[in-house]
Amino acid sequence: MAVRILPKGRLSRREALWFWLFISPWVFGYVVFTLGPTLGALYLSFTHYDVINPPRWVGLQNYGILFHDFVFWQSLKVSAIYTALSVPLGIVFSLFIAILLNQKVPFLGVFRTLFFLPSVIPFVAATLLFIWILNPAFGIIDFFIRAFVGPNGLIPLGIDGPQWFQDPFWVIPAFTLISLWGFGSSMLIYLSALQGVPTALYEAATIDGAGYWKRFWHVTLPMISPVLLFTFITGIIGSFQTFTQAWVVNGGTGSPAYASMFYVLYLFVNAFRNFAIGTAAAQAWILFIVILVLTILALWVSRRYVYYESEEGGAF
Amino acid sequence: MAELTETQAYTGKRGVTGLWSNQKFQRGLITAVATFLCILGVVVIMFPVAWMISTSLKTEAAALQFPPQWIPKPAVWHNYWVALTSNPFGIYFKNSMLYAITVMVLQTLSSALAAYGFAKLRAPGKNLIFLFVLATLMLPYEVTLIPQYVMFAKMGWLDSYKPLIIPQIFGASYSIFLLRQFMRGIPRDYEEAALIDGASYFSIWWRIILPLSMPALGAVAIITFMWHYNNFMGPLLYINSRLLYPVQLGLQQFQAPHGGTEYNLLMAASLVTILPPVIVFYFAQRFFIQGIVISGVKG
Incomplete structure (x- = not known):
């Protein structure tokens, strides 16, 4: 605060100018490649457009079509269930592994690389791998299940492996397995955040008699809470946008019985299979609003729990 | 025999209690548990990759064989050549x-x-x-x-x-x-x-x-x-x-x-x-x- 030797107005004007300079590349990209196309999509959502003929204004018709479309509501439900299942599981799993790796584990580099490996495997290949691993007839997972609890297994309970991608109940858990397997990115972010927690805080907590659990609860968790919130929100957004895996599995049919008709899958089918561009644009905008509401909700609920060090100022 | 065991258990217990409050032992134990869990995790996470490698070295028929062939016999390294040059x-x-x-x-x-x-x-x-x-x-x-x-x-x-x-x-x-x-x-x-x-x-x-x-x-x-x-x-x-x-x-x-x-x-x-x-x-x-x-x- 002793910096304020010059009149306050000049300094803050200079700082504000620098702020605009720093964000100017982003502002340019935003206006040209995001804001423009977003408004363009909004316009298209009020039109009938089939790529070939010019867009024709139809008002709210596209939204009305969707409101009475069973598949649209089904796709919203599928994505919501998938999100509720995969996002919390993913966070707990990645954080757990990141904490393990943050201990003084030998061969840290090797472990880190191996845990991260699945998330660099291309979506297409990873999905095909899981289609094959989870194949009810030849898949290795159901082979294990049968070998242990099948009719002739070690413990003959007569339980057969699930039909996974062919079963309306098991298809979403099967997709969740694929997403959990690629937990490497969020694990990296958590690990980076864990390593950023000042060791002085741990030392101080230890001197005050805090055990491992208390240090985790009162030091680690608050210090990494902004990053946890970040991965939670981006996790929701990402899982609502699931497309590639679903496309590889069912080619846009959402089989069985629309049980894997993910939201964006249906959007894509409408846009590029049915060439109902206007309806697809309306779907895109509804998705945007759904995500917006969920995010604002998460930010609002978390305000009390997320801790920003330099704002609070008390830590040092 | 029973007495001996009891005595052993007793001293053992005291020893363990002493160890528990020892900082160095605690840290060592946590590292050991973390390492064990990491190895377990790697085995589970890497299994699909191992299966991927195994599949990549099989003939098309062997890849669909049941019960599964764990280690491809013979290993078809030629697959890589075909995959990358086709x-x-x-x-x-x-x-x-x-x-x-x-x-x-x-x-x-x-x-x-x-x-x-x-x-x-x-x-x-x-x-x-x-x-x-x-x-x-x-x-x-x-x-x-x-x-x-x-x-x-x-x-x-x-x-x-x-x-x-x-x-x-x-x-x-x-x-x-x-x-x-x-x-x-x-x-x-x-x-x-x-x-x-x-x-x-x-x-x-x-x-x-x-x-x-x-x-x-x-x-x-x-x-x-x-x-x-x-x-x-x-x-x-x-x-x-x-x-x-x-x-x-x-x-x-x-x-x-x-x-x-x-x-x-x-x-x-x-x-x-x-x-x-x-x-x-x-x-x-x-x-x-x-x-x-x-x-x-x-x-």
């Missing part, structure tokens, strides 16, 4: 790397610029503008997909990497948000000292903020690289010429031609395509280990 994978690799590395470098830098502005500089209306970053973060790319495609088609950018690279180099909201969260944690003391010494905000960004943000920058750069290396929908939409294909479109070819996927060849090709990101990640790991630098303020 399509020009060398060219696909070059295309993918040029695309992913260009975006990685430029996007990380431009994102770090904006992130510093949002994290540290005070300006009227900043929070309102940051809401736009957050909104972009929440904006599904499907919203911009169709209008962007129409726009790039009119500009004659189809069948080139321009639509995939140019929109990316001005910063990504994901990276800006992550870097901002990280930079907010950097204490103001450094900057204020530099300001007194007459440093400009740009040199503060370059000399103080960027070096302190290395762990986050490393993470952002790697995630950006991975995302674009693995990007499938973008190239599918914009790239038509086979010689411009990135690796992902090349991989897809194994699925299409014969109807039935040749899993052995697909797995062989997939395994080769995951090598570049794995190597990049392995060598960039030092950025994460440098994370301790952030706590430099404690000294």
Whole structure:
């Protein structure tokens, strides 16, 4: 605060100018490649457009079509269930592994690389791998299940492996397995955040008699809470946008019985299979609003729990 | 006998109680448990990869054999040759790397610029503008997909990497948000000292903020690289010429031609395509280990 030797107005004007300079590349990209196309999509959502003929204004018709479309509501439900299942599981799993790796584990580099490996495997290949691993007839997972609890297994309970991608109940858990397997990115972010927690805080907590659990609860968790919130929100957004895996599995049919008709899958089918561009644009905008509401909700609920060090100022 | 056991148990118990309160033992135990869990985790996580390797070395018939053949006999190394030469994978690799590395470098830098502005500089209306970053973060790319495609088609950018690279180099909201969260944690003391010494905000960004943000920058750069290396929908939409294909479109070819996927060849090709990101990640790991630098303020 002793910096304020010059009149306050000049300094803050200079700082504000620098702020605009720093964000100017982003502002340019935003206006040209995001804001423009977003408004363009909004316009298209009020039109009938089939790529070939010019867009024709139809008002709210596209939204009305969707409101009475069973598949649209089904796709919203599928994505919501998938999100509720995969996002919390993913966070707990990645954080757990990141904490393990943050201990003084030998061969840290090797472990880190191996845990991260699945998330660099291309979506297409990873999905095909899981289609094959989870194949009810030849898949290795159901082979294990049968070998242990099948009719002739070690413990003959007569339980057969699930039909996974062919079963309306098991298809979403099967997709969740694929997403959990690629937990490497969020694990990296958590690990980076864990390593950023000042060791002085741990030392101080230890001197005050805090055990491992208390240090985790009162030091680690608050210090990494902004990053946890970040991965939670981006996790929701990402899982609502699931497309590639679903496309590889069912080619846009959402089989069985629309049980894997993910939201964006249906959007894509409408846009590029049915060439109902206007309806697809309306779907895109509804998705945007759904995500917006969920995010604002998460930010609002978390305000009390997320801790920003330099704002609070008390830590040092 | 029973007495002896009891005595042993008693002394043993005392010994254990003593050990429990020993800091060094506690730390050692935690390391041992963590190591054990890590090994267990790696076995589970790596099993599909092991199965992938196994499949990649089988004949097409052996790949579908049941009960499964654990170790391929004989190992068909020729699969790799077939997988990589039936399509020009060398060219696909070059295309993918040029695309992913260009975006990685430029996007990380431009994102770090904006992130510093949002994290540290005070300006009227900043929070309102940051809401736009957050909104972009929440904006599904499907919203911009169709209008962007129409726009790039009119500009004659189809069948080139321009639509995939140019929109990316001005910063990504994901990276800006992550870097901002990280930079907010950097204490103001450094900057204020530099300001007194007459440093400009740009040199503060370059000399103080960027070096302190290395762990986050490393993470952002790697995630950006991975995302674009693995990007499938973008190239599918914009790239038509086979010689411009990135690796992902090349991989897809194994699925299409014969109807039935040749899993052995697909797995062989997939395994080769995951090598570049794995190597990049392995060598960039030092950025994460440098994370301790952030706590430099404690000294």
